[in-house]
Amino acid sequence: MLLEARGLHIAFGGVIAVDEVSFTVKAGEILGMVGANGSGKTTCLNMLTRLIAPGRGAMMLDGQDYTALAPDRLVALGISRTFQNLRLFKDLSVAENVALGVQAGMQAKGTPRRERAIWARVHELLDMGGIRVHAGVLPASLPYGTQRVVEIARALASSPRLVFLDEPFAGMSSDEARMLSKLLLDVRESSGMALVIVDHNVEVLVSVAERLIALAEGRVIAEGAAAAVLSDPAVVRSYVGTDV
Amino acid sequence: MDGEWSATLLLCGIYSLVAIATQLGIICGAFSLAPIGWMSVGAYAAALAATKWQVGGATGLAIGVLVAVVFGPLVMLPVRRISGLYFALVSLAFVLVIQSVVSHMDYTGRALGIFGVPLLTNLWHVGIALVLVCGVAAFMTGGWRGRALRAAGQDPKVAYSMGVNVANLQLVVGAISAVIGVVAGFLYAHYVGYVDPTQYGFAMVVQVITMVIIGGRGHWMGAIIGAFLITSLPLILRPLAEWRDVVNGALLIVVAVLLPAGIFGVFGLFRRRAGPVDPAEAKAGH
Ligand SMILES: Nc1ncnc2c1ncn2[C@@H]1O[C@H](COP(=O)(O)OP(=O)(O)OP(=O)(O)O)[C@@H](O)[C@H]1O
Numbered sequence: 001m002l003l004e005a006r007g008l009h010i011a012f013g014g015v016i017a018v019d020e021v022s023f024t025v026k027a028g029e030i031l032g033m034v035g036a037n038g039s040g041k042t043t044c045l046n047m048l049t050r051l052i053a054p055g056r057g058a059m060m061l062d063g064q065d066y067t068a069l070a071p072d073r074l075v076a077l078g079i080s081r082t083f084q085n086l087r088l089f090k091d092l093s094v095a096e097n098v099a100l101g102v103q104a105g106m107q108a109k110g111t112p113r114r115e116r117a118i119w120a121r122v123h124e125l126l127d128m129g130g131i132r133v134h135a136g137v138l139p140a141s142l143p144y145g146t147q148r149v150v151e152i153a154r155a156l157a158s159s160p161r162l163v164f165l166d167e168p169f170a171g172m173s174s175d176e177a178r179m180l181s182k183l184l185l186d187v188r189e190s191s192g193m194a195l196v197i198v199d200h201n202v203e204v205l206v207s208v209a210e211r212l213i214a215l216a217e218g219r220v221i222a223e224g225a226a227a228a229v230l231s232d233p234a235v236v237r238s239y240v241g242t243d244v
Numbered sequence: 245m246d247g248e249w250s251a252t253l254l255l256c257g258i259y260s261l262v263a264i265a266t267q268l269g270i271i272c273g274a275f276s277l278a279p280i281g282w283m284s285v286g287a288y289a290a291a292l293a294a295t296k297w298q299v300g301g302a303t304g305l306a307i308g309v310l311v312a313v314v315f316g317p318l319v320m321l322p323v324r325r326i327s328g329l330y331f332a333l334v335s336l337a338f339v340l341v342i343q344s345v346v347s348h349m350d351y352t353g354r355a356l357g358i359f360g361v362p363l364l365t366n367l368w369h370v371g372i373a374l375v376l377v378c379g380v381a382a383f384m385t386g387g388w389r390g391r392a393l394r395a396a397g398q399d400p401k402v403a404y405s406m407g408v409n410v411a412n413l414q415l416v417v418g419a420i421s422a423v424i425g426v427v428a429g430f431l432y433a434h435y436v437g438y439v440d441p442t443q444y445g446f447a448m449v450v451q452v453i454t455m456v457i458i459g460g461r462g463h464w465m466g467a468i469i470g471a472f473l474i475t476s477l478p479l480i481l482r483p484l485a486e487w488r489d490v491v492n493g494a495l496l497i498v499v500a501v502l503l504p505a506g507i508f509g510v511f512g513l514f515r516r517r518a519g520p521v522d523p524a525e526a527k528a529g530h
Pocket residue numbers: 012015016017035036037038039040041042043044084
């Protein structure tokens with residue numbers, strides 16, 4: 001098992017945001033995570049990437065417990081992520097943002113971080129995402145969907161084994177979403193990395209994810225094949241009254 | 245060279261050092277005024293070495309640098325808890341505490357300060373120090389290290405998730421900028437021949453902030469541009485000598501409104517952000 005989340009739990013003040021969440025991800029697998037607004041998806045990702053410390057529970061990668069590891073050590077383990085609200089470095093160019101991912105990967109592997117090698121890999125990634133023409137500009141000058149692609153390229157740049165994507169399809173046109181899902185499938189094919197994708201766009205999500213996990217009020221309410229999860233009465237009930 | 249101009253040039257160089265030290269902190273997300281406090285440590289080290297400890301200037305400098313290396317990171321520590329202007333205020337407190345300590349101790353000559361520091365500093369010393377410090381600044385802000393530094397300054401949380409140990413980086417910058425401050429103060433004391441507590445206080449803080457903002461935030465070269473401009477302005481505008489603060493203030497407003505990225509920002513537009521062009525590709529006509 002690549003990732004194993006065991007009984008993750010956290011409360012903010014009196015509000016339990018994530019309640020005893022356990023699930024696993026196999027190497028090379030794409031897991032979709034769904035749930036209504038506020039169901040705890042982002043908070044799960046924040047714990048799994050160590051941006052916040054879990055109140056209870058444990059997280060293992062390849063059997064290694066990383067629950068107490070410092071957040072800057074996760075890249076070396078092979079974990080990277082994107083953010084629901086774009087978090088690109090706004091005063092760094094598109095290429096420099098991606099370069100940060102590349103150099104993090106090199107640092108993790110102990111390869112010397114030479115500029116020439118870094119930029120060669122940056123340009124490769126930019127080409128792959130079809131964003132090479134934007135290399136020198138600041139992210140804010142790009143459309144939202146393109147900025148998402150930049151952030152994803154930055155996350156893939158460290159050659160991770162496991163990537164968490166928080167609503168990668170949000171704000172994308174259906175064309176953009178289709179291109180991105182193809183890109184993600186290609187990357188998985190060539191590198192074998194596993195992906196955990198949170199998104200409200202169930203249609204696109206199902207087209208890339210092999211398996212779904214559904215959260216409601218911080219708890220896992222269903223898990224398994226897409227069709228089964230989406231028709232699960234508990235899942236249907238949790239979405240009633242929401243816009244999805 | 246005209247004596248007055250060479251004197252101004254020398255001061256430009258010394259101010260450039262402090263401005264660069266301040267700029268390095270700003271780039272990595274720690275807006276610290278501590279370098280001005282460190283300048284005072286360097287100046288008093290020079291004065292005490294010459295008058296009380298009876299050791300050579302080099303030994304005085306070494307002692308100052310040692311203190312900076314040890315305590316520079318310590319003064320940077322609060323940035324882990326507070327940031328932005330609040331941290332700037334804490335670092336200002338450090339400057340004022342040093343000022344207050346030296347003005348109350350007999351050992352440092354109280355408000356009178358210490359006279360009789362040998363006049364040793366010449367343009368060469370300042371020039372060499374500036375070249376070395378520029379080298380350090382270029383090293384810290386170039387390549388992968390520079391990207392990590394700027395990432396830490398812009399979004400520390402995301403920087404952490406990109407493998408950057410933000411806290412350690414800021415401590416290293418704390419040590420480096422403290423050492424630069426000590427060197428600047430040391431050179432200054434050996435140039436004017438005395439130290440007193442008023443030299444490194446609030447006025448100097450305002451002066452350095454003005455230099456950094458006018459020259460351009462985000463790049464060490466901006467600090468040099470600002471330092472040269474603000475320091476040489478009184479000489480250029482001699483007829484307006486009495487209006488020096490007004491001119492500085494007006495300049496600050498004009499730059500803040502018209503060039504929010506500072507004077508260097510104008511050049512920054514031409515900075516290569518896309519990475520080096522692959523020569524083979526350039527030939528292929530891309
Ligand atoms: N830092 C925080 N402080 C207080 N409450 C928080 C914090 N982070 C999340 N919460 C709460 O935890 C719950 C889960 O939030 P979370 O952002 O994980 O939901 P989500 O499933 O990602 O929702 P969305 O689909 O809207 O992104 C919400 O009730 C939210 O208000």
